[in-house]
Structure formats: structure tokens, C-alpha cells
Amino acid sequence: MNPISDLQLEVKEKINLDIENAGLKLPAGFSASALADSVGKARHIVVTKKGALYIKLSKLVKGKGILYAKDTDADGKIDDIKSFGNYIGTGITIKGGYLYASSNEEVFRYALNENEEVTNPDAPEKIITGLINGRQHNTKSLVLDDKGNIYVNVGSPSNSCQEIDRGTSSKGKDPCPILDSAGGIWQFRADKLNQTYKDGIRYATGLRNVMGLDWNYQIDELFVIQHGRDQLDMFPENFTPQQNAVIPAEEMFMIKKGANCGWPYCYFDVQQNKKVLAPEYGGDGKKTTRCEGVEQPIVAFPAHVAPNALLFYTGNMFPGKYKNGAFVAFHGSWNRSPEKQEGYYVAFVPFKDGKPSGPWEIFADGFAGVETVMSPKQAMHRPCGLAQGPDGALYVSDDVKGTIYKIIYKNN
């Protein structure tokens, strides 16, 4: 590997994460440790076949946005971090001998050697360029299939496509022009340089913002989780803040080409267990006009809990019930006032043959480090990225302090 700038773990000793399970609550038989506690705003992560991590940062550290982190002496702590890539972002993944990473407008790929080390840190291939970066929902999460395609989320630079974004009682633009270039998943070729929208396919639409997506190789389909809409109570004649806090689901979908998941016209009401018309488009909380025929979620999670990563578990370390099931990292809510905030955990959905086979459950909790979060900044850690190690361990990143957790199962 070419020399790339070295970082020091300056704050390694300052925060004591050598507490039991690094402060996490886990099911019986599982344990957790913190490999590092202050790497920066760690978004998505991926683990190499040698057990090293690539970590995408949403804020540059010493001018770099990707970390390559190793535990060279196998003591359970990262002790060697190199960095490269002069751009911020969220998406990062490995497939077929390449590391793929995104800025908020572009996707790059780096060639990997046989140890999955980047060989060209300063000269990646730019494969996709010119994606919409509207600040809001601008992260470009990535996943690849086995056919040489890459799938990229382009989130909507808007909450609900209103004439005045997040404006009280402001109507929705109809039709919503955002959907032409955002609010969906775009498919590109993984090996073609400088692709723009015209080279890609809008694979799915009506998705407000997808941070968590993964390819399910068992059934060869794309799965995504949408960040559902905020602020129903901008329409106070129809919704109270208390109703907003619990109604609009975070939806998991299985996506086939051409799917329309309904945003901004429809949202999924957790309590009525169905899609209803958004108030921006004349909805009153009950009407279902325009929502027939749109994609239905396969799992509806509680409102506002913010699914930031999705991972199908294919390892052999965890007990059988976890095999081929889905882990979801919930970043935690902000839009639940006056109720307490929720989320800030990693959940698990059991799957059988590519379909959810039971209710979802909280798998790892306690990231926030406080009993109750009323205001998001009270949370000391927030789960953001997920990765599976070669040994079947589950890795979780935190983008508040930059903690990297490793969760293992001991069969005894």
C-alpha cells in the first residue's frame, strides 16, 4: 500500500470504554467491545477479509475522509489508522476486488490487493458524478449486486416536497419535481467511469431518503429502509405533535426494478397499519387516495427512529436464528417532542427465504449512555454503520464520538 497519512489515536486513553460490553445491552451469550473510541464522525463501515476496517467520515479528519484501521497486535484495540480520500460522505462498501466510497455527489472506486488493501489511495476511479446534493438527505449509500451493478441512494432535498419546505400548512408540489433526480435509488454500472444520471436507471422511486440498503444474495434482491417523513404537525388542523411522534413509520421495502414506494404523496401510518395520503396533498390522516398500488413495507418500524444502516447477516458466529436475518442501525429520533426521543439502538429482523419471519426486536441497546434522551445531543453515541467481519462478528460505528464496536457471540 502506498504511504498515506497516518493518524494517531489521540484521545484513545481519555474515554474509558473498557466497561462491560462497552456499555451496550445485548442478548444472552453476546458480548461487545470498543475497538476505538474517537475516530471521527464514523458513518458507514466495511470490514476486509483480514479483519481491517474502512470507515467513511462525514467530517474530514486532518483533511481526509476515509480511514483504514487495523488492530495490528490483536489486543482488541485499533492501533494503526491510515487515511485517504479528501471528501466527506457516508457510503462505503467492498465488492469484487474494489472499495467503493461516496462523497455527497460522486462515487469512487479503489483497486484492492489480495489483502483488500487500497493500492491507489490518491487516484481512485470516479464512476459516478453529478448526483444531487441538496444538503438535506444528501448521503449516497451504496450496495452492489452480483451482476456488476451498483445501487446508489439519492435522497430528497426536502421533507415532503412542499412549496415551502417544512413550512406550516404549505402544500405539496404536484407532481413533485424532485422525483426526476432524487427521492429514489439509481442503478449504475460498477465499472464505467464518469457516469451521470443519463447513464443510470431510476431503479426505484418514492423513497424520501434511504441510508440503509443491502443486497440479499439469498434471493438476489435489493432491500432498503426509508427515513419516513417528519413533522405531520405542520398541519395542526389534522395532527398534534403527539400524533406526529408516533404515526409515520420508518419502512423497510424489498425493491424490484420500477418500484414506487409512495413518497411524498403517501406515508405509512403505524397505528392504522396502512399507507395514507399526506396532508401536503389533501390528506386528513384517513384518506388513502393515490396510495393504492404503491409499494407496501415488509416491516414498519416506529416513527422517526432513523434507520441509518441495513445488513443481512450471513456469518456463522451467531446462533442460527440470526442467519440471513437483517440488522438495522437506528441513529435515534429528533422529531418526537414533546415525547422522549427513541431509537439509538441496533435492531434485528428474523428472515426466512427472503421474507421477515417474526417480529423485529432490539438487539443492541445502550448506545445513548443515558436512560432517557429528550434532546438528541444528550446521546453520547449514535449507531450509524454496520459491517460483518470475516469471523462473523458484527461491527457498529458511532458518528458522535467515533466509537467502533465489535459484537461477538460465545458459544458456551
Next chain:
Amino acid sequence: MAFLSIPVDKATMERGKKVYIQYCIACHQVDGGGVPGLNPPLEKTPHVAGSKTKLIRIILKGMDTHEEIDGETYSNVMAPHNHLTDQQIADVLTYVRNSFGNKAIAITPGDVKYVRARTK
């Protein structure tokens, strides 16, 4: 800075808190702490405790500059709140300028009226 010690009257603070709960708390939170990366905090920032005119303009016109505040950027937009009355704006701004650890001179409905007349 003697004027800073002029106490703000209790009734104004109560009215301001009501407006805050109705229009501001969702994004800026119960503690004025905002949401990291999304919505800016209202505590310890010159945007709140500084120029009255600039602060009134933010309420009237909203904010989508995404400028860096204390080394952090915030991606959500704030919609214009020009539908609020001069009294409501004065009350809520006086409230935030004297909550969450802030201490700054009150804003009057006259201040708001003056700025509104000069804001497109």
C-alpha cells in the same frame, strides 16, 4: 453591558415559551440544543444573543444558508415564520435570548415591526 441585567418580565417569557413550544421545539429541542448535523442549537451562539435585526430576519425569512456554526454545519432548512404576529415574534425571541443559558436584551413588537417593514 449594564443593559443585560434588565430583567425580562415574566409574562413575556411565558408567552414566548408558548410560541416556542408550538413552532420551534420540534427542531430546536426542549433544551435549545438543536440536532447535531441537522438543526442548529440556540445556545451560546451570536445568532441568538447578537444582532436583533439579524435574528428577527431569520424568523421572517427562514434560514437555508447552511453556514458553519462553531465548526459544525446543519443540513435542514428553516421555513419562514412571517405568519407570526409582531408580538409573537418579539415574545419568542425574547424567550430564546433569555433561555438555554442565553442572556440578551429583550426584543419588542416595535423592533419586529421596524424590521418587517424593511424586509422583503
